[in-house]
Amino acid sequence: MPVKGWIEVNDLYCKGCELCITACPVDVIQLDYSRLTPKGYHPAMLKSDGCTGCGICAVICPDAAITVYREPKKAKVPTA
Amino acid sequence: MPVKGWIEVNDLYCKGCELCITACPVDVIQLDYSRLTPKGYHPAMLKSDGCTGCGICAVICPDAAITVYREPKKAKVPTA
Amino acid sequence: METSIIISGFGGQGTLFAGQVITYAAMAAGKEVTWIPSYGPEMRGGTANCTVVISDNRIGSPLVLNPTIVIAMNQPSLEKYESLVAEGGYLIANKSLIEKDFSRSGINSYFIPANELAAEIGNMKMSSMLLTGAMVEITGILSLDQIKTALENNLPARHKKTLPMNFQAIDKGAEYIKELAAEKAK
Amino acid sequence: METSIIISGFGGQGTLFAGQVITYAAMAAGKEVTWIPSYGPEMRGGTANCTVVISDNRIGSPLVLNPTIVIAMNQPSLEKYESLVAEGGYLIANKSLIEKDFSRSGINSYFIPANELAAEIGNMKMSSMLLTGAMVEITGILSLDQIKTALENNLPARHKKTLPMNFQAIDKGAEYIKELAAEKAK
Amino acid sequence: MTKKLLKGNHALAEAAVRAGCEGFFGYPITPSTEFLEYMSSRMPELGRAFVQAESEVAAINMVYGAACAGKRTMTASSSPGVSLMMEGLSYIAGTEVPAVLVNVMRGGPGLGNIAPSQGDYNQMVKGGGHGDYFPIVIAPASVQESIDYTMLAFDLADKYRTLVYVIVDGNIGQMMEPAEMPPMREIPTEAPDWAVTGAEGRDPIALSSIYIDPYDEEVTNLRLLKKKLEIEKNEVIFKEFFMEDAEIVIIGFGTAGRISLSAVREAREQGIKVGLIRPITLFPFPFERIAEAAEQAKSFLVVEMNTGMMLDDIQVAVKGKIPVEFYGRLGGVTPFPDEILSEINRINENPPTDPNLDARADWVKRLEKAIEGSN
């Protein structure tokens, strides 16, 4: 099972350029046409599950608007 | 017998730089210490016979001060 | 008599061209006119606006402090210009891109959901023409036909095929105002 | 009292330095002084000259139109400056590089075969110092010792070994004038 | 009359084309860029030379070359770009070849901004380059004037073999206004006799600004100066409005003058005896007319979009005879007619009497207050 991840898009920075959308390998981003940022753009958002937290969208985002999170591996008690 | 040639040095241009002297393959040029050009230089002059009219001095003269002459080949009456 | 109009919005919303169309129409009507953009290609991603002055006399200033008419195509434009509209003047605002309400009295203010109405025609880019139609209907400074003729004569050849759609937008804007008036009259 | 001296010749004849030596000497003697070259490295192959002004008062102009003393180290310099020497002034010319004769009266003119005399010392480059010695002897504006001290104190270290030769040249110039005077006196 | 709605920059450019400009060399800069863009399609279409130069330094030196070749030539730029041309302009002046520069002025100093300004008055009129030279400086106030005076600029440049600067601000460069274009002029087939064209059948010509002997340079400087005096005699241009009985006289050039006219009209409607002189040539400056007006008027109000650069020239003309007041907006702020109207009202209500008043210092106080007020 793939790692579970998610992204947060900061309204202050996002300009709805869609580059994250075209870059996401699992196609889980879309623009949020229901909202405008204060600067008047429709921001990006996760449209569905499946984000792997790969970070590719953040790499291409020209406005450093994306924070990427990943679910941690299961905690293991140190064996020693 | 080598071709016979000679040079004329124009006082208006010559600056006594001695480059012709160092370039002449048969070493027949020297400065004329007895004279000053109107600009105050000792000009170059032929110091002895032997000039071949090779033109090398003229090639290196930075001031185009030298005219080179060569004795013509003996006139031959066309044979036809 | 001098009428001054500021049309303000995002770059790409067609504010500059709408202003030019009004200018051409007024010129054809025999008025003195000036049109000036807030030029600023050196400022990327900003707002684009232009000022149109229409007058019976030679025009002194192509810029005005207190325009008689403002068309605000987005929220930043409303914020910037609402307070500047001349006493008794007109403020026509694009409700589609504005979330707050009017705050000024003493002027005639109109909200128009221009994007939605333009979308109905099938092209969001028509919102500026739509608001122009509405403005003309509201203020009567020119006739709808004058605007349409100006548009027809000055639309770049490569855009000629959008002419009917532009006409539709102008009419739609004007109609919206008529309906509004009718509603009020009720 | 203001004395002005122009020393003029080809580049490389030492005119500028000779002028400086005189300036240093006058400065040491408590006078106001200025020294200025005709700077012109942008003009290759030209003549080099400098103007020295010696005065009891603050000096206004470092340049002068009619110098009290001219040292002309070659023919072009003589041609340029002869007519400019102040009435009653001095013209000291290097006969070795001049073919024509003096043409001006009302001034004190001297021909000195400086190159030949310098060659006798063994260095043609000494001709400017030689003429300086002669000039001092003629005009009495400074003493030979003052010139020599100035030279000693201001000759760049790398040239120190030429000091005796310079002294010789100064003396030789002065002696030539003395002999000339003696001859005249005869 | 076939007036068309024309953008200032495009109108200026087309006027240059019609005046017979055969070489345009420029570098993009807001707010003059449309000039270059227009030329980039128009000049090649006519088989004339267009080069987008690598810099303004290169551009003005290309102009210098084309001018020496005897062709009508020009560049257009804005303030920082014009600063880069100072050496080249001085060379052109020193070589006495004709050339035209259009400066669409913006806010400065430094990078400043791209808003309309008149802050280059001194640079343009007093000579921003080194040495004594005297370009003709023309300041149109409308799109139509921009056209007319660009045509004139080329004629004057040729007539006096001099630099001519056409200076407008971003307002005029950027605005559209109805205006009429004159017909296209014929290009002369013969080169002027001073131009370099290849020394075919004549002695070689050398064009340069070197006069290594100061006495030669002095003769040249004197020739330039006499040209200047000649130009001062012949080429002064200004417009005046409501001057017959004016007691308050406004003086402003370009946009500031044009806007002042609106204020003057309104003030006249209120019955205030106010008139306007709008200098069009800034060099030669209408000193005489202004001195004359100082005899008639009770006070002057100079209006500029700078800290009072023309003000100094007005003072020279007025010689302390009447009080001169000043109103300026800075940094790319264009004054509104209302502001000038309230200055007129102020003066009308409290006429200044001290001919020695310090116009600039007084205005600074007023402006400071106004700025504080608006913050």
Add this chain to the structure above:
Amino acid sequence: MTKKLLKGNHALAEAAVRAGCEGFFGYPITPSTEFLEYMSSRMPELGRAFVQAESEVAAINMVYGAACAGKRTMTASSSPGVSLMMEGLSYIAGTEVPAVLVNVMRGGPGLGNIAPSQGDYNQMVKGGGHGDYFPIVIAPASVQESIDYTMLAFDLADKYRTLVYVIVDGNIGQMMEPAEMPPMREIPTEAPDWAVTGAEGRDPIALSSIYIDPYDEEVTNLRLLKKKLEIEKNEVIFKEFFMEDAEIVIIGFGTAGRISLSAVREAREQGIKVGLIRPITLFPFPFERIAEAAEQAKSFLVVEMNTGMMLDDIQVAVKGKIPVEFYGRLGGVTPFPDEILSEINRINENPPTDPNLDARADWVKRLEKAIEGSN
């Protein structure tokens, strides 16, 4: 006192070193080149920065960088080189960082020649770059003054965060004169708080000349203007000689002023009541002193090595109260004291009475005759 015989350019350079100049950036040009040559050995010796830049454009922008870094910095050049610096100078002014420029002026316009001239007065004093800015301009008249005022230049630059120009002509740059050097100043160990030094432990600092909003630029322009007014109040420097009872007053700066002094001395010996005012700061200009002198004197004679650039400023101060005459030599010609003396004699014998006389036009006629005579 330990006076040494010093060459103007070397003295200027060493004075800069002693004033704490930590970065010199320049490009060779006659007659200022010895300045750069001196710095090329002196600065590295002290571990300070020296760069022979690729051009004057680069040089002034290196200065701009070093100035932003909070170090005392400068360049030296001559007229055409200074023209190339106009954009950079305007940026420095707009960013309000301190820097010093030495201009050893030569004959112009264009390539001109390398002889001493004062033809850059307007460029230096009225602002050759675009926009409203006001460099302090100091014109020493001797090697000693060159030293003293170069030290002052750095102090004023820091005090007002402004450009300071020290302008001399080739005479002063090239001549040797006895002068005394002040001791070496300590270099401050702390950078000024406005300088960029890396944002260690503080918020980042950005230095720029952009004020994209005209209202911000207006505030900046106003700040610069108020600085100017402040400087005008505090920093005027001039010298005067024989002024107590002077009826003819000569006004000249730099070499022209210095030479005039010789003429004035001689005229005094002849019993002529003539005095001299020699402005040392050209901005701020000694308007007040000159206006005052216009109350006392019967006429002025302005002497310059240009076509009368300072003359215009004198006219502003005089306001037509007394006749002002002019004498200038051009193109690198340095006037001799005799020439000025004969001007004094002329004025003394035929005192001008018309306060409106056209000084420049009258002089042109005299100069033309003189030039014709000498040919």
Add this chain to the structure above:
Amino acid sequence: MATLTTDPIQVYKRPVGLTEVHSHYCPGCTHGISHRLIAEVLDEMGLREKTIGVAPVGCSVFAYKYLNTDYVEAAHGRAPAMATGIKRVRPENIVYTYQGDGDLASIGMAEIMHAAGRGENITVIFINNAIYGMTGGQMAPTTLPGMKTTSSPKGRDVEMAGFPIKMSEILATMQGSSYIVRRSLHDPAYIRKSKKAIRKAFETQVRGMGFSLVELLSTCPTNWKVTPYEALQFVEDSMIPVFPLGDFKVHPEIAKLKV
């Protein structure tokens, strides 16, 4: 060793080296990507508080608003000269310029060539978007043959305007340059490589090894008149063939460096 925490892992967050403001760049403009990479590198190298940036005139004129270091604003094209002035009087600081193609390759040609020639110990981030962005889309020295711009309305005519100028290739011929590479910002993988190059460039400066420059192929959707995504494709399809990516000069010591 695996950790005990079960808090979510932050895989990526905005670097400290960027300020917290909305930028004025057009949507999708890759100027923003290069800003971010610089910020990340300076963060990672711990250089933020030692660095002085030099902004150009061009769309990135306000770089100083976004990059969280001391900054100055140069005249158009003169950033390398200004950087030289700063670095010479403050050799202890890290100094870099950020320049567009109009700025660096057109008006600033002399300054960049000579900074490289002197081996000036500065770093240059060179954003090549084949156009003048800020002034509204005129031809740049890097504009592709046939490419339409507002000042080459019929497409760049190489007969009249010449061929695109390849700065990295040219600068690599200068003996004073130590690190000259071209990278691209059109794709995440290439962006990662670009970041490494920026890192190496700053490492070059830190080691006092002289002039370093990273040319980044960048987009201008606004003036190219395409969408941001189409712009990335244009870089790949049209720009890279003219401006091949690669290392044009790498000092052996830097080549060895693992980043």
Add this chain to the structure above:
Amino acid sequence: MATLTTDPIQVYKRPVGLTEVHSHYCPGCTHGISHRLIAEVLDEMGLREKTIGVAPVGCSVFAYKYLNTDYVEAAHGRAPAMATGIKRVRPENIVYTYQGDGDLASIGMAEIMHAAGRGENITVIFINNAIYGMTGGQMAPTTLPGMKTTSSPKGRDVEMAGFPIKMSEILATMQGSSYIVRRSLHDPAYIRKSKKAIRKAFETQVRGMGFSLVELLSTCPTNWKVTPYEALQFVEDSMIPVFPLGDFKVHPEIAKLKV
């Protein structure tokens, strides 16, 4: 067929392309040689009356006094821009610049690069004497490492001032250039080759093939502080190793040309 005449043969005489005046160059300065070669080439090609020269600021500032064609005098470094202005409005003329190394490689770097970049159809004669002659011997971008000049009194320090800039090598990288070669004036055989190169450069222009440049290693005995003859030796011994002679770019059509 042998001729009947017995008049002496004039093997060499001063070309018509040179004016009949004494030049201001220092004795032995090879600026004079390059002038002569240009004059000879223009004479031989019959171009004298079509040619417009552009003089630089440098020792050759008065080139127009010596070369018997129309001439203009450019601002320091800007000759290529001025030549561009002339050539664009007078394409029927032959236009060439004559520039020193300070002029072309230092202050004029941007103009020469862009003239080459545009493939401007002009010819450049580039006199590299490794020094600023006219202003009295300051360091040039071409000054050799360790060489003493009045502005590098301890010898050029490559750490601070960089290595000599090799213009021919750099300009050859520009696609617009058609003929870029380096020759030398230090010896009669090399002078003859220099003349051929000058000829080819003008042939390039005559054929409308774009930018051509001949770099000529030249002497400055005055500022090098050596005799004219020692100066020639310095070119051979010290300059050629740093500035190797050769053809850096030759359009195939020109390569074929026999001159």
